[in-house]
Amino acid sequence: MHVLRVLELFLLQPLVWLGLIRCYLAARRRVRYERHHFRSAIDAxxxxxxxxxxxxxLLGLIATVISLGLGLVVSPVWAVIYETLAILSLLIVPTGLVPWTVFGLSWLAYWALNPRLMAQFNTRLQAHGVTPLGLNSGVIISGLLIFALGLAATAILLKRHETQLNSPEIRPDQRGKRIVRYRWQQLLVLPVGVLIPGDWLHATLSWWPVFQVGTQHFSVLLLPLLLGVSAQVYKQRPQLAWRRLAKGYWLVAALSVILAVVARLTTLSPQWLVGLLGGVVVLVWVILAQHRYHDQHQQFWFSDTDQGVRVIGLRPNTPADKLNLSIGDVILECNRQPVHSEAQFYAALLTSPTYVHLKVRNVQQQLIITETAIYNGAPHELGIVLFTDQED
Structure with a gap:
């Protein structure tokens, strides 16, 4: 029962609902775009x-077990600073995701407040049962480990196929030719259980769980950790690009853990640790910059073509799943008829209402033959998304 009440308090935090609204608006915008440009949503x-x-x-449960197992303690003042900055970022940057920048800025702000301004609030905080924490090494080490947990969770999302939807967006290039951009933009608010010094929550809510370690009391708080990444590709197969990006996140997460262990075994000053935390945040931006650079220097695949029709999307749970097609493949023939436009492709489909036979040139420039049954009388339910025909 106590666990459900802790979760209930997490759901009452404004960052959770603001993140949910952002996800809803992003999903609605995607579905409207797909219906407008491709006649129906790739995934409604x-x-x-x-x-x-x-x-x-699910990821929050795993992160909470790890966090509480390691005994990660955070300052309640930092938690308030972090959530405030995260809310502002979602309001000020409505189309972008900057969660790790927010995380780094929250520690910079916490460092700026210590010790000049925090001394003024310590007495008031203690009067309400809150044990203030200064800028000490233990708190910043907890920050490094929380940062690593968040990066690891983001990497897991990037590699999980069921969380990815490769939705094409049509863009004109410099010569007026149509090209496709694929974007991965997923936002999460991860509930990470952390320890807050003091029994101020228990004093307000008598049922709130409190732990005692020696003479120190700790309350459990589900910290709303903002996660997400906004990445795009023009010249790579999306799934391969997301996996490569996930590897970079794993590397930075591992580096954060190593730095935390080194900091625990040495006597680095809090200022140095804040600098290290800022350094790993910068590394995340380096990983994203490397991702963009790698994409710009790849062979271009996702453009309109005069030889056949290019596959730019595949709807899930349709006959297209059995055709062994990939994004970027070019369909040269449908039911043994050459096709050069979307209209020709669907006209060829109608010649065989229950079966489709395709000749395809894949992204490795290999010719393959593939076929499968389709829905009788519904060729548009095949599940292949193509460039729509341009009006003259």
């Missing part, structure tokens, strides 16, 4: 919202 279910709950709760 609001996958971003489902991932917000499904992925957030």
């Amino acid at each position: 279910h609001y996958l971003e919202v489902r991932n917000f709950f499904k992925g957030g709760l």
